[in-house]
Amino acid sequence: MTDTILSVQTVAEASPGMRLARRFLGQKAFVIGAGILAVIITLALLAPLIAPHDPYAQNLALRNVPPVWYAKGSWLHPLGTDQLGRDYLSRVLYGARISLLIGISIVLISGIIGTTLGLMAGYFGGKMDLLVTFLVTTRLAMPLILVALAVVAMVGGSLWIVILVLGLLKWDRFAVVMRSATQQVRSLDYVAAAEAAGASTTRIILREVLPNIAPHLIVVATLEAASAILLEAALSFLGLGVQPPLPSWGLMISEAKAYMFFSFWLIAIPGSALALLIFAINLAGDGLRDVISPEGRV
Amino acid sequence: MTTLLEARDLTRSFEVSQGMFKARRKLHAVNGISLDIRKGEVLGIVGESGCGKSTLARMLLGLLPPTEGGITLDGTDIRTLGRKGMARRVQPVFQDPYSSLNPRRIVASIVALPLEVHGIGTAAERRKQALEILDKVGLPQRFADRYPRELSGGQRQRVAIARALVMNPEVVVCDEPTSALDVSVQSQILNLLMDLRRELGLTYVFISHNLAVVEHIATRVAVMYLGRVVELAETETLFRTPRHPYTKALLASVLTPEPGQGIPETGLGLAFPDPLNPAPGCPFHPRCPARMPHCSTTVPRLLQLGRDAVACHLHDPGQSIPSTQ
Amino acid sequence: APALAGKADNTIRFAYDQAPESVDPFFNNVRIGVIIGQHVWDTLVYRDPNTNEYKGQLATAWRQIDDRTIEFDLRQGVKFHNGEEFDADDVVYTMNFISKPENKVVTQANVSWIEKAEKVDKYKVRISTKQVFPAAIEYLAGPVVIHPNEYYEKVGPKGQNDKPVGSGPYKVTNYVPGKSITLEKNADYFKDSPKPQPKIGKMDIRFIPDRQTQMAEAISDGVDFIMHVPKDQAEQLEAVPTLQVVSGETMRIVFMQMNTLEGTPAPALKDERVRKAIIHAIDREGMVKSIVGAGSRVINTICFPSQFGCTDEGATRYPYDPAKAKQLLAEAGYPNGLQLDIVAYRERNQTEALIGHLQAVGIKTNLRFLQYAAMREQVASNKAMLTHQTWGSFSVNDVSAATSNYFGFRSEDITRDPQVRDLLTKGDTSVDPQVRKASYREALKIIADKAYAVPLYSLPVYYVATSDLNFKAYPDEMPRFWEMTWK
Amino acid sequence: MIGYILKRLGLALLVALAVSAITFFLLRLSGDVALAIAGEGAQKEDLDLIRKTYGLDRPLVVQYVDWLWQTLQGNFGTSLYFKTDVSRLVLDKLPTTIILGFTALGFALLISIPLGVLAAVYANSWIDRLALAIAVVGQALPNFFFALILVMVFSITLRWLPVSGSGTWLHFIMPTIALGYYVAPAFMRLIRAGMIEVLSADYIRTARAKGLPTHKVIFKHALRNAVVPVVALTAVQLGFLLGGSVVIETIFALDGLGYLAYQSITYKDFPVMQIIVLLLSILYVLLTLASDIANAWLDPRIRVA
């Protein structure tokens, strides 16, 4: 608290937004992570413009062409072609869209479920808290991969099924974090002050509590997006995720693993792309967390 | 003076768990308190940490439902007033100026919140009103668009006071409004509170553990110990002729900046008040230098002595016969 | 550790990607089950894989008594692995056991034709069929193995699975469900069996689900024998000096179904032009050449050419012709193409290639890759549009085991042409080979002319083995370890 | 204490019940068991027969109650696919998975505790950055991809380790690494964060003010307190490892529960799936109970004399 009093004059120089920006930019990890992420997102958005070929167009005469840096490679297919003669670069570019779509959609679904549950539990406490805690325990007790695999195996894999199943299963972290964050905020006096000002419960939750736990929400969302993308890749790897010919990176790894002993680049390219994406998201998420709560790099 | 806010047999208990392996226990944070707060007065409430001051304050504000007993405002049960009804007449100022302001709102929006909730005026009007009240509490216009983290503790507390006053309430419940502040800032806030009271005819409930401050600001003082009021008196009377041994000990413990007086001996034992395991009989008896045998068996009642009241066997001859059990 | 095994201690280590649900051949329907079954058990009749000629195995001779009854003379002096002697009781017990539906034999299609068996004397039995069933000998030479009656009666199918006992060239010495099974040479294997006396002492069969793990094991000399290696990988493994790659055609055919039933989710498929467009769109030769691989051939009718009754004589052929396909689609009212679902369950890379070809003529497909059962459910409940199917006929060398399954109004049939059904039924239940052939030919021709399905190609199988091994591939996907030797 | 444990066991039971019900209905609603049992080429009559013999023609709730009743009696049913007792099948595979789970956990702790402590003690130094880099990279590599690379390097190229199987301890090395490295970063971060927090605690200053040598301050006063949340995480992560071994066991054909789970999923072997999920959920709840008790043992504030 001493800090705050003393900083009065110094802070007056910069606007809050500026200072926040400065704090973010001071975070090397965040800058790197967000930078890579921005590049990947741009490439994904621009895929239709920059992809040299139709990612679905196959050419059985030009199968498994190695990337350009191999002796047999050519600039026609800078990253080579896959087992059906499809341009690998184009597929990787389009794959970014799918991975991002998966990450974002799953986080949206699970985030809405988890945040709602967490807010209710944290704000109302008592029986509601018991109920939500029980739900979370139950959810945590269910082996996620197993249940996801089983359901996808039964219903049949497809992009939206995978998103739906994982979205409905992955809300636990949101609920847990939002619950404790809400509990914390709930006990603060400004909530009591809003109550004393006559504000309704809904209003307090939406206007006083939610904005203050939003930073945690964003951090969880980034990290969960990374884990969702990985999870989808694992499902696809086991053949129970997204279906061909969609160029999901997990699926590409799964298809390429057949060639890994002799055409390593086929698995290395989507594998590194995936690792890079996860790396960037985690780095950005970490940085975000450091900016928000510099002490706890959990 | 007319009674504005009245508490009858107010009790509040909490279920608390003490570690995983122990059963949850009942903690009586406030235990059968009856108080009347009269229009225009400043009722000081003092007591040690954990004696239930804040719990009482929250109940008076209608933020916490009592487990037993009730509160009336001008004769109507506050439960029938509803949250909004209460908000127009009773407002809080909390202890910690750091957690009592929403860090994501600018000052003007914090102060205008009650207006917004009650749908008073347009956004522009509300802002204007907020600026006026900010001016009144001594915060210039330029602070209106700042975030709380850009303010000092004293400035924040001014914002909190402005928020409490924007609806023109009758009663302001101040829960240790200065204990988080440095003395130099404390005096600013105390002066401000006194000025506002004079100007607006406010009634204060002023909670503090600092007796010097209470003596300075209050017209009447209630001394609390472990959830009960042990003494209630006009300020002057209380400080001149304290009746309860605990009040005496409290007064003795006040260290005024007078060199050479040394540290007083309070006469209190080493026992410490534990709200979870209150002593049987008079809750203060384990520490009381004047305890008598029946103090450990019989709970003293709050004895009315003229306009004052005290809960101590020393002053209650009618109860001097111990109820043996 | 990988080092100690293989030729040195006369053990062949064989990895397969799927564990059989049960070792008892009647209680599994997977290839590895058939392979284990043929090594641990014997059948009454043996079909020589080289000449396709039937030879006596547990039977020495047989004769048709009437349309529905065959009499077998049984071999004397054969012993099961537990010492139990083989005689007519074993045959009668086995036949009667498997033919009763309440015994829940998994491979119903293989046994449902059996009515009963009767003992004539100790070494003579009669087996009767429910209907006239010309393919009976073929089945008796394949999936219908003979169990030891005393042991089986005692332990039941569960015990037979836990500790399997047969009369075949190998006996089971260790079985961990889902993990591995070890077979050892049966030193007392009867000399006159058409299966030669085994040379390889031990077979260590491990179930490794991941094909890359299998390949890694093969490369690092962790296993000696793997099969069903995809073409591309097999070709790559050829470069490894310690390995040999052998490919062979199998009886498994690959085709696509098109749902033309009432209430089909894809009404467009009811238009013959659309169906023909689909066939024209697919470059079957190209796929065979670059994806499917050596040992595969393009088929024009929905059956495997070596099967009795299978022919493409007179059936319409649809060459690869995307332009024609587009034109047919336009004629049918789909100048801008159309969108269809396709369900599939194996050979995913081939499905992808099919999808690519269809996309090229404007047919967008949405793949639903399912487990076999789920796919069947889609088909049976009239929810499928296109299917990418394969069918191995249980290695039964007769059209009744193939075409009839998909066009005989069974639940797999999503075209349901009564004319075709009647012709197939006639073929299935007639005794005269000429009558049978004629009816099948007629049925196959209608299927082709009306483009009810897309015949694609036969599926080859690639075996990768240590180069020390002498072995030969047969079209029935049956590696015969009893005849293999070390180099 | 006893009361608390009983209460927790009751909760465990409730959770197990909920998990079993959810998975039961989820799985039954998303596919047809009879078809799964029947396999390739089965006809309508076969399906009807199967439905009848397996009782699949009854309402789902009845099937669930029946299943639950049987399970409670210790009758876990027969594997649809392997035709053997589910209990035997699961018991056979359980040790492998438990061993793998613990070795992976041990591996994770072995690398994360020293790294976490170092990173905290030398916070914001290059050691910290390195540890963080290891953590972030570790979490970014999909474990199946990492497992395949391990195979490439150690089995194909170097030929040091067997690719698959569970015969000797050598078989466990790669699966242990592949599985363990993925959870190590979580531990490392937690230990780091815990240590940083604890190192700035007042009682650490007290210890230093007493003139204690640094190693005593770090290992006696700090680590002991920082390790408390790690215990809680251990339970969760062990549960995660057990569940997550599906992928790894499948790749390494390690004959454990995860592989069995994968098989049962591909074969739609409901009885086995149900029991594995149930078992893992019970294990999870018991693990959290155990970790709470361990926590209490470590943290006298909870233990209470």
Next chain:
Amino acid sequence: MSEAILEVGGLSVDIATPRGALHAVRDISFSVKSGETLCLVGESGCGKSMTSLAIMDLLPKAATRTARRLAFAGEDLGKASRKRVNALRGDRMAMIFQEPMTALNPAYTIGNQLVEAYRQHCSASEAEARERAVYLLGKVGIASAAQRLGQYPHQLSGGLRQRVMIAMALMCGPDLLIADEPTTALDVTIQAQILRLLADLQRELGIAMVLITHDLGIVARIADRVAVMYAGQIVEEGPTASLFANPRHPYTQGLIDCIPVPGRTVPGGKLGVIPGVVPSLIGEIRGCSFRDRCSHARDICAATVPVKETEDGHQWRCILENAV
């Protein structure tokens, strides 16, 4: 009077922050003799704790200490090795912290924590150490001390914990005791008890004590000498009686004025105030740091302000000769 046990000359503490160096303590000097109690008083954030931590060499990593002289019993702490400092800490110089709730390690019994330092410094056996712990617990007024040794901190009340902290500080018989706001977290009645105990022990054992507080009431009652800190500097220092009777610095005067004192201030009346807020300590600070809150400020206050002194050792840093 005996030798100065602690000499501080020109001590500064700078803390690296993202916004630049924060000058938490700026060139302060004082000394404490055996048996003497010096109180450092000042408002929150003025650098009191940093001063005490700098003496004990317990500063946070981001902070750096510079001093012309920092000597304990004549020994230069600035040049002492880490080992030597460790040997002095807890043995001859001890410290009590503000928060009795968090200053004890929750994971170990108080017995364990009490004997630790003693065994470290005095190479005593466990039994001897325990005996001494029991003796000292008795001394700080804890009954049935032997049983208490087996208890964990959370089982004690705040007052008891602070007593344990005091006993712990006394284990090795220190020459210097630094107490950083030892009673701020306690209730007033308990505060009085603890302060009394400290004062008694200090007198009895003849220890030099540096007591840090923001409460002028405590200062008045316990200190021999007082140093008033403002924004990292000592603005006024002198014998207690003289300083309270005759505060020379406007800040000291302001502080005294803003406390309500029963009898002296009018109930409900106006209290004295110090307008404005404490300046930022980041960046270079020139001249009197109090000048923008001071009613006596003049232009020359922006230049370096001289220290004035009277004969009885009363010093102040102001252009004014006397309090107004």
